[in-house]
Amino acid sequence: MPANTAPDTRPPFSPNLEETPFLRLWHGFLTGRVMVALALLLLQALGQLINQNADPWPLAVSAAYLAATLAVRILGRHAPPEPQAGPQWLPSIGVDLAAVCVLQWLHTGGMNFTALLGLPILMAAVLGTLTLALGTTACATLLLLAWAWWLGETTGGDASQRYLQAALTGTGYFIVAFLVHQLSIRLVRERQVALHNRRAALVQRQVSALVIQNLTDGVLVVDEDNTVRMANPAARELLGDTAALLPPFSLEQTAAWHPLRALAHRTFQQDAAQVADVTLLSPGQSPVGLHVRAWLTPTRQAGTDVSSERLCVMFLHDLRALEARLRTEKLAAMGRMSAAVAHEIRNPLAAITQANALLDEDLHDPAQKRLAQMVRQNAERLARIAEDILDIARVQHQISHAPASTLALDETVAHIWHDWQSHDPARRQALVALQADNAPVEFDAEHLRRVLVNLLDNALRYKSDAPDALQLHTQVSASGQVSLQVWSDGTPMDQSVQKHLFEPFFSSESRSSGLGLYICRELCERHGASISYQRLDRTTGRGPTGGNAFTVGFRKAGRLKGSASLFDTIVV
Incomplete structure (x- = not known):
């Protein structure tokens, strides 16, 4: 394979690129050699039958040449030899030159085999370096001149015409070898550009797919038949119950999606971008308000005459999240x-x-x-x-x-719980299960008081009147993770509220400052802990009951230390 930097060098052929043009050319040359060898063998056999010629040597040479080409076709099919001139080309180019030379020398009739020298010359020009191509052409030209001299010695007469013909043929071979080699260089360059563009397109496609899959806004790609070709997870979540279906699916299969279908139809009909606010009404679910922007993909690529199918790309923005x-x-x-x-x-x-x-x-x-x-x-x-x-x-x-400190979790939680519960014993009832075996954790005692009191106050605000509607748990998981969880049987939180739970100045109530959960997160992160929210079921006197759980995962400490507090000025 010729290189794109120097005309007489090219990179080694890669055996893994089974479908590259040069591998196909190599296979074509090998197959062509086999076909030429088979034709020579049949021609020699037919000539001996017709002319009653008993000379076995041309037939033997043709048979040996066929065997050699078959061996190279079978054993060397994976990749051509290294492009530089060397002994690795003897089984192919060397055998071709020798076979043509021997057949021409043994043949006594008027048939001329020198035209077959073009096959090794083309092979060297396409698959080798310029040095190999010119060297092979030079060998073929010398063989032509030697044959002209041999004819002059054996038959006599004026040999100048034969020398001139050999020279002209050799010159033509040199021109053909040079031009073919330049064409192969151009093929390599175009192949490298194509591979580079293909890799760039693949990387761009992967990056685009990754970005679309992780967008918080929904993305739908719809064709003119209202078939959804692509939908990212956010879009499937916004579409409702059947959003778990993977594309392709039709916007006509659910009545709630008809506003999206109408917007896509209007986009195709007017051939222009559209913006609209729509509401999806799914049975048994709350209405979903969406702000939708729709664009059409270009039908013709820039700078080319390649046409493509028109598609409508919709971006779905949850109005609740925007608000x-x-x-x-x-x-x-x-x-x-x-x-x-x-x-x-x-x-x-x-x-x-x-x-x-x-x-x-x-x-x-x-x-x-x-x-x-x-x-x-x-x-x-x-x-x-x-x-x-x-x-x-x-x-x-x-x-x-704040300095780091270590405390016994169960003992500290029990103390905070009794202090908090004593302010209103009649109303502040809970199921308390401290099962962390008093594991030591790295956390400041006053900081933990602030976190736990905030979580208990929030749970008390939204729980029902059942005695086990509020539950406080500590536990150690099988992996050694120590955690504290406050659970209450409050109603599920809206998705738009969940996304901003731990942000400052965010609250679902107008009279709340929106700082409690944000401060809890900041305190947990200070001590290498984590705080999270999840909706889960707990066993109560009414059976399995869904509720809101806030879980604090602690960093486990090796031993207990004295704790220090800097929160003397903060009112809990």
């Missing part, structure tokens, strides 16, 4: 503004609280005492709101400076 994202951004902006305001109102609130306390000491009328108490309660409420808003900055600072 939740917008709400999160608004809450974040409001949180930054609220933090500045909260910082400014703390001092006036402190003055109001202190002045109210001084006034309360001199008041004796019950009505005035109630008014003073109302002032105190509302001032404390405003102070707690300001503290919650400023809490986020404190947590960031204290997390970055």
